[in-house]
Amino acid sequence: FLPLYLRGLGRPLANGDEAVYAELARSMARTGDWATPRWQGRPVFNRPPASVWPLALAMKVAGPIPAVLHVVGAVQALGIVLLVYALGALLWTRTTGLLAALLTGSATLQLLYARTVVADNLLVLCTLGSLVAWELGRKQRRWLLLWGLCLGLALLTKQLLGLLPLMAPVADLLGRRRMNRRQVGLAIVLGLALAGLWLLAETLRFGPAFLREHL
Numbered sequence: 001f002l003p004l005y006l007r008g009l010g011r012p013l014a015n016g017d018e019a020v021y022a023e024l025a026r027s028m029a030r031t032g033d034w035a036t037p038r039w040q041g042r043p044v045f046n047r048p049p050a051s052v053w054p055l056a057l058a059m060k061v062a063g064p065i066p067a068v069l070h071v072v073g074a075v076q077a078l079g080i081v082l083l084v085y086a087l088g089a090l091l092w093t094r095t096t097g098l099l100a101a102l103l104t105g106s107a108t109l110q111l112l113y114a115r116t117v118v119a120d121n122l123l124v125l126c127t128l129g130s131l132v133a134w135e136l137g138r139k140q141r142r143w144l145l146l147w148g149l150c151l152g153l154a155l156l157t158k159q160l161l162g163l164l165p166l167m168a169p170v171a172d173l174l175g176r177r178r179m180n181r182r183q184v185g186l187a188i189v190l191g192l193a194l195a196g197l198w199l200l201a202e203t204l205r206f207g208p209a210f211l212r213e214h215l
Helices: 016-031 053-062 066-091 094-105 108-114 120-136 143-155 161-174 181-206 208-214
Strands: none
Touching: 016 053, 016 066, 053 066, 066 094, 066 108, 066 120, 108 120, 120 143, 120 161, 143 161, 143 181, 161 181, 181 208
C-alpha cells in the first residue's frame, strides 16, 4: 500500500489543517521546543504535541517541504494496516488478519488520510497498538506496559479521544474476563503519568490559562 499512499508526494498542502500542522512542525523543528506546539511563534494550548513530533523530526532531518510531511502520513497509514493485520491474527487467524488489512488499506477514508497531514493517523496507531499489546498481555504481562505507553501517547495526541485505549480493560470488565488488575493498574498509572507530567510542566510554564484552554 505504501506506493499507493505516496502518490503525488510533492503536491501542495491541501487544506487549513495541513497548513496548521506544517507550521507547528516547522516551529518545533526550528526552536527545539518539543513540549509546546507554536503557531508563528505563539504557543498553541489546545493541541497536544505528540502528533507534531514525527512531522517536526522529519523536517529536522529532511527540511521543511510538503513532501516530507506527506511521507510521514503515508508511513503512519502503513503502520495502521500492519497493526490491523496483527490484531486480526491475534484474535482470529492470519487469514482473517490479512483480509482485514486489505480491506482497511484500500478503504476510501484510509486512502484519504494516508495522503493528508492530520493527527488522526497517530491516534489510530496508538489505539490499535494498545489493542495489540493488550491481547499479547493476556499471555505475557510485560506487554501491558506497552499498552500503558500507547495510552500515554494517545493522550498526548488528542485530549479526550486519547482515552480510547481504556476500552480494552473496560470491555474485559464488562465481559467478566480475567485480568491481572495489579499489572493493568500499573500500566494505567504509567500512561496517565506520561500525559500528566506534560500537563503539569506546561501548567507551571504558562499558568492556569494553559489548562483552561487545553481542557
